Amino acid sequence: MPWVTRGLRNGVLTSRYPARPDGYGEHWRGAVVVRQTSTRPAHPDLPGICPTGAITSTGDGVPEVDRGKCILCGRCVAEQPDVFAFDPSFEVADLARPALVVPHREETAASLAVLRSDLARRARALRRSVHLRHIDAGSDGSEEWEIAALLGPVYDVHRLGIFFTASPRHADLLLVTGAGSAGMAEPLRSTYEAMPDPRVVMAVGTDAISGGLVSPSYATGCGVSGKVPVDIWVPGSPPSPFAILHGILIAIGRLPRYKDRS
Amino acid sequence: MSYEPDKMTPRQGLASGSQAWREVSVPSTQLADAVAAISQGRSPDHQDVAALPTTGRFAGLFGSAIEDGSVVLRAALARYHGLEIVSSIVAPGPDGRPGRYEALTPAVPGAVWYEREIADLFGLVPEGHPRVDPLVLPRNPGQDPPMPGRRMPGQVKPVPLDETPLPAHLAGEGVFTLPYGPVRSGVFESVQFLVETPGEDIPHLRARVYHKHRGIEVRFQGLSPSDGVLLAERVEGVASVAHATAFSQAIESLGDGGVNVPSAALLVRAAHAELERVANHLDSTVRHTEAAGQAVAYARLTWHKERIMRLRADLCGHRFGRGVVVIGGVAGAPMLAPAAAVAHLSRIEADVRADVDLLMSTSSFIDRIRGTGVLKPQLALSRGAIGPVGRASGLDEDVRAYRPYGAYAIIEMPAHRYRDSGDALARQLVRNEEMWGAFEICRRALEGLTRYPSDGPWQVPVPPVDGTAWGWVEAPQGELLYLVETESGRLRRVKPRSASFHNFSLFPDVFIGDIFTDFAFIEASFGLSMAGVAN
Numbered sequence: 168m169p170w171v172t173r174g175l176r177n178g179v180l181t182s183r184y185p186a187r188p189d190g191y192g193e194h195w196r197g198a199v200v201v202r203q204t205s206t207r208p209a210h211p212d213l214p215g216i217c218p219t220g221a222i223t224s225t226g227d228g229v230p231e232v233d234r235g236k237c238i239l240c241g242r243c244v245a246e247q248p249d250v251f252a253f254d255p256s257f258e259v260a261d262l263a264r265p266a267l268v269v270p271h272r273e274e275t276a277a278s279l280a281v282l283r284s285d286l287a288r289r290a291r292a293l294r295r296s297v298h299l300r301h302i303d304a305g306s307d308g309s310e311e312w313e314i315a316a317l318l319g320p321v322y323d324v325h326r327l328g329i330f331f332t333a334s335p336r337h338a339d340l341l342l343v344t345g346a347g348s349a350g351m352a353e354p355l356r357s358t359y360e361a362m363p364d365p366r367v368v369m370a371v372g373t374d375a376i377s378g379g380l381v382s383p384s385y386a387t388g389c390g391v392s393g394k395v396p397v398d399i400w401v402p403g404s405p406p407s408p409f410a411i412l413h414g415i416l417i418a419i420g421r422l423p424r425y426k427d428r429s
Numbered sequence: 430m431s432y433e434p435d436k437m438t439p440r441q442g443l444a445s446g447s448q449a450w451r452e453v454s455v456p457s458t459q460l461a462d463a464v465a466a467i468s469q470g471r472s473p474d475h476q477d478v479a480a481l482p483t484t485g486r487f488a489g490l491f492g493s494a495i496e497d498g499s500v501v502l503r504a505a506l507a508r509y510h511g512l513e514i515v516s517s518i519v520a521p522g523p524d525g526r527p528g529r530y531e532a533l534t535p536a537v538p539g540a541v542w543y544e545r546e547i548a549d550l551f552g553l554v555p556e557g558h559p560r561v562d563p564l565v566l567p568r569n570p571g572q573d574p575p576m577p578g579r580r581m582p583g584q585v586k587p588v589p590l591d592e593t594p595l596p597a598h599l600a601g602e603g604v605f606t607l608p609y610g611p612v613r614s615g616v617f618e619s620v621q622f623l624v625e626t627p628g629e630d631i632p633h634l635r636a637r638v639y640h641k642h643r644g645i646e647v648r649f650q651g652l653s654p655s656d657g658v659l660l661a662e663r664v665e666g667v668a669s670v671a672h673a674t675a676f677s678q679a680i681e682s683l684g685d686g687g688v689n690v691p692s693a694a695l696l697v698r699a700a701h702a703e704l705e706r707v708a709n710h711l712d713s714t715v716r717h718t719e720a721a722g723q724a725v726a727y728a729r730l731t732w733h734k735e736r737i738m739r740l741r742a743d744l745c746g747h748r749f750g751r752g753v754v755v756i757g758g759v760a761g762a763p764m765l766a767p768a769a770a771v772a773h774l775s776r777i778e779a780d781v782r783a784d785v786d787l788l789m790s791t792s793s794f795i796d797r798i799r800g801t802g803v804l805k806p807q808l809a810l811s812r813g814a815i816g817p818v819g820r821a822s823g824l825d826e827d828v829r830a831y832r833p834y835g836a837y838a839i840i841e842m843p844a845h846r847y848r849d850s851g852d853a854l855a856r857q858l859v860r861n862e863e864m865w866g867a868f869e870i871c872r873r874a875l876e877g878l879t880r881y882p883s884d885g886p887w888q889v890p891v892p893p894v895d896g897t898a899w900g901w902v903e904a905p906q907g908e909l910l911y912l913v914e915t916e917s918g919r920l921r922r923v924k925p926r927s928a929s930f931h932n933f934s935l936f937p938d939v940f941i942g943d944i945f946t947d948f949a950f951i952e953a954s955f956g957l958s959m960a961g962v963a964n
Contacts, residue, residue: 169787180732191739195746195764219658241752245760246883253746293447302612303619305643308960309666309749312712313615317739319731333614350567350640354611380660385782386566386644396891405666407748 172390179405181323184409185416191409196239197341199232200239201252201270202307213250215281216243216287219373219380223262234259235376237338237418260369260401260414262286262393267376267402286418287396289365293339293419296328298336300362304355305348305381310372314342314410329410330416335361342411342417343395346381359395368416408410430552445929449832449900450512452503453481457530460517464504465536467513468813482506482513486826489926490533490543491912492551494578500528500878501578505899505910505926509831512899512910519553532558539592539812542934550574550646564891565963567644578914578922599625599633602766610638611899618959624945631948632942636933638963645964649923654680654756657920661911662751665961666711671700671904672925673754673910678834678912679900681891682754688891692839693881696874699836700770701741701750702902703871708737709905709956710817710860710867711781717857718788721797729784744770758888769852774875778868781830785861790797798853802939802951806849812935815862816907816928818955821856823849828903835902836874843869848906860956893918904928906957916951927961 199221213230214222220242221236231251232243243251261267262282277353282382301314317324318331332338335358343355369417370391373379378389388394401414416422453464459473463481465471470484485506498521506513532555533540544555545564549719555561597606611623619640625633627816645664649657653834657793662677681688711734719725726910728785738748745753746762753759763770788794804814809822817827825847829837843866895917900911907928914922936955943951 168468170723170725170791173729173784173787177732184761195742218659238659238663239747239751241760283439301616303617303641303959305641306618307663307666308618308958311616313748316731316735318616319735320728321732321735331616335612345641346643348641348643350642354619354640358612360953374663380656380663381643381645381648384644384648385643395742396726404663404751405749 168344176216179312180320181203181326182409183322184326184412185421187411191195195255196253197256197407197410198234198259199237199239199243199250199269201230203230204249205341207366210294213243213247216246218242222424228413231268231270233377234402235373235400236379237402238373238379257407257409258413259403259406259410260399261415262399262417264376264400266398267400268300277392283400286367287420290367290419292365293367294421297339297415298329298330298332299342299415299421300332300335300358301338301342301344302351302355303344304351304375305345306372306374307345307381307385307405309314309429310344312376313405313408314344317412322408324339324412324415327416327421334385335359336363338362339365340367340369340415341395342369342371343375343391345372345389345391346378346384347394349388352388353393355391367398368395369401369414369418370397371401371414373402373404379404400404443450443636445608445760452514452516452517452897454518456483457517457519460502460504460515461531461533463515464533465538467515468539473519473724477738478956481515482501484508485513486513486812486885486907487539489910490540490547491924492547492553492577492927493912493922493924494551496579498576499545500553502530502547503912503962504533505560505824507832507908511832512901514899514938517840527552527554529554529556531556532799534558537753540935540952542930543587551576554777561661564807566641568637575644575647575790575925577650580650582631582957585778597625598635601627601888604626604632611637611905613668614691620962622960626945629944631943631945636760636937638933638959640963641959646922646924646945648669649920652804652920653918654893654915654920657923658754658756659751661923661925662749663925664964665904665906665929665958666749667712668705668904668906668909668927669692670698670705670753671902671909672927673751674698674702674835675881675900675902675911676923676925677754677756677900677903677907677911679898679911679953680915681916682900683896683898683915684892684894686755686846688889690758690889691834691881691886692836692886693878694887695836695839696757696877696881697887698754700871701745701753701838703867703874703902704744705750706867706905707871708734708741709865711737713860713953713956714785714788714857717793717950719851720949720953721793721794722832722846723788723794726791727796728783732776733781733784740765740770740773740777741832743773757890757891759885762883762885763875763878767878771872771875774868778865781864786865789857789861795854796858798950799953801853801947802943803941804851804939808938809851810937811895813931815931816904817856818932818935819907820847821849822851822861823847826908828901828908836877840865840870840873840877852895853950856954856956864939906961907932925961926959927956927964929959933962935955
């Protein structure tokens with residue numbers, strides 16, 4: 168029985184998130200933000216820096232970053248450190264595709280409220296216990312590692328009533344990874360169809376949101392939203408386990424209370 | 430086999446990696462015989478090709494379309510200290526019919542999946558191939574192949590196959606075909622297994638891998654080399670550092686003598702590559718313990734894997750080491766001081782060793798993997814199995830030792846033992862030793878960094894050069910090859926050949942005598958990524 172003592176050796180390793188902030192990842196890349204500076208040095212081709220076209224210039228010269236396209240390569244931060252910066256926060260998931268564009272536009276706030284109440288109505292029954300089904304629609308394999316990490320002792324989503332299920336018939340929440348390969352279109356559709364109502368779909372990773380760097384390609388769509396109706400968008404290439412957990416918590420209406428977003 | 434430097438293109442001496450390779454062209458009618466002769470160590474029937482090497486392990490068949498519709502086929506043959514390429518041009522048939530060539534597979538069994546892939550992507554017909562089923566891209570009759578390498582690649586729209594009739598190869602009372610996948614039970618990458626079974630045994634198994642095909646090879650075309658690195662990181666996401674390094678080494682070796690990447694940058698690349706190896710081997714072990722129901726071992730090893738991922742993020746800001754490797758070096762100094770990283774690494778290693786030692790003396794675990802999924806050494810040899818899978822079946826080749834690149838030419842490699850029982854236990858034992866070796870190499874690389882100034886230089890400029898180049902590394906899954914062709918400073922053709930692709934063709938052949946409950950162990954012990962199989 169040496170495993171019994173081995174299991175007790177290091178005490179509790181599990182994060183307290185979302186009851187408490189975790190503090191992990193304080194100095195690495197969670198998302199790209201546009202710095203709020205008044206003196207902005209003119210750059211002839213800000214959008215040209217980005218390999219996935221995530222940067223656009225608006226009329227008044229303030230660039231916008233679409234986190235749904237950003238693969239966090241850091242080229243913009245390295246080349247224009249006074250315009251772009253990394254934000255260490257992993258709480259980057261949101262309810263609408265336009266809400267992934269920063270700085271946030273004012274008109275998205277109202278539509279977000281509608282989406283939030285619609286999702287809250289559908290997900291009311293799922294708050295305490297939710298069953299997840301994962302499906303890979305052409306990922307690079309890294310998203311699967313990060314999702315699987317949620318079952319380990321560090322994240323341990325069972326403590327939150329979050330469970331993975333083998334059958335879509337038992338699933339409430341579908342985690343979709345990958346850029347939407349043509350070969351997975353039919354399996355993805357039938358998996359979604361097999362789920363009972365209410366069902367919630369989460370696009371996990373930049374590839375699933377927009378195709379990232381992999382699209383455009385003859386064999387993938389630009390993300391999975393053309394094939395299944397996406398409710399939650401989790402950017403990242405790949406998103407960290409905490410980012411995925413944050414997305415799941417949005418889906419079931421259990422956002423961290425210590426920083427309630429209005 | 431000794432290395433004959435005078436026969437090689439003079440490209441050794443590169444700090445980036447001794448990317449020594451040479452290419453010999455033969456007529457397409459002689460390609461099959463030449464490759465067969467080299468891989469079997471005999472003289473080719475066509476004696477006029479005097480420049481051919483005498484022996485080599487078949488390591489892959491690479492296609493590149495050119496503008497007139499012809500396809501250049503390149504067979505890579507791996508040797509000690511170098512890569513031999515035998516190439517040949519297959520012209521399109523008359524009246525727009527697909528080109529034909531004599532299949533390699535009858536004499537070179539390792540080519541079986543390569544020729545199916547080339548048939549899918551280029552429409553070539555390998556005459557004499559035993560089974561040209563679609564592998565990575567099913568196409569309907571009349572649909573054009575994508576022809577990677579052509580400036581205007583075909584815009585083929587893949588059509589979903591009618592999968593309702595399940596093909597059966599076996600006949601017998603009560604034998605039926607069970608489709609397993611592409612949506613698996615659990616968090617897995619998509620792949621479909623067709624299991625033909627009377628109920629419990631698995632006498633016959635086939636794999637369908639096309640569900641995940643993303644057309645990445647065509648996506649590389651037209652990118653700049655620096656964008657190409659970012660895409661290479663996403664070909665097989667769990668081996669991002671290996672892919673970025675192999676791709677960069679190919680670009681860095683272009684031109685007369687290539688460029689000299691700073692030694693400190695090579696050490697950073699090696700440190701990240703070895704952490705990636707530890708993470709992948711831990712992942713395979715975690716899946717073993719999960720399948721065996723070893724709950725405590727599963728929890729402990731998952732924790733250790735998470736610690737490795739966090740150490741990688743502490744060093745570079747990304748849990749998979751993306752963004753570390755850039756063309757000409759690395760992006761910058763490690764974000765964590767080398768001494769602190771070494772201390773952290775040693776703590777993790779002590780914990781991993783203690784838990785793996787206990788696991789390997791837990792009989793309820795060993796019983797599940799001993800004798801499971803045997804890859805016989807003769808089969809491994811004839812198909813040229815690579816990586817930990819090959820090293821568990823009597824083949825000791827490791828690219829880091831055979832064709833040293835980057836920092837592996839300066840860091841002393843810890844000795845590895847290979848095994849020859851070929852079962853899941855042997856693969857686990859090989860991975861364990863490789864993990865200890867990886868910890869050691871990573872430590873030496875980090876300690877070596879303290880001898881260099883922390884403000885660089887970390888990167889040298891790499892002028893754009895047109896040409897063809899090869900890059901290779903030992904990824905966690907095994908030998909990884911990159912064929913890179915550039916034109917006007919842009920990528921014209923990039924073909925990654927991951928170890929997962931090469932080894933996965935062996936996977937259906939190891940189920941002799943195994944039953945359904947062994948499946949998870951065999952899959953975990955191969956440790957392959959589907960993204961690398963059908964990219």
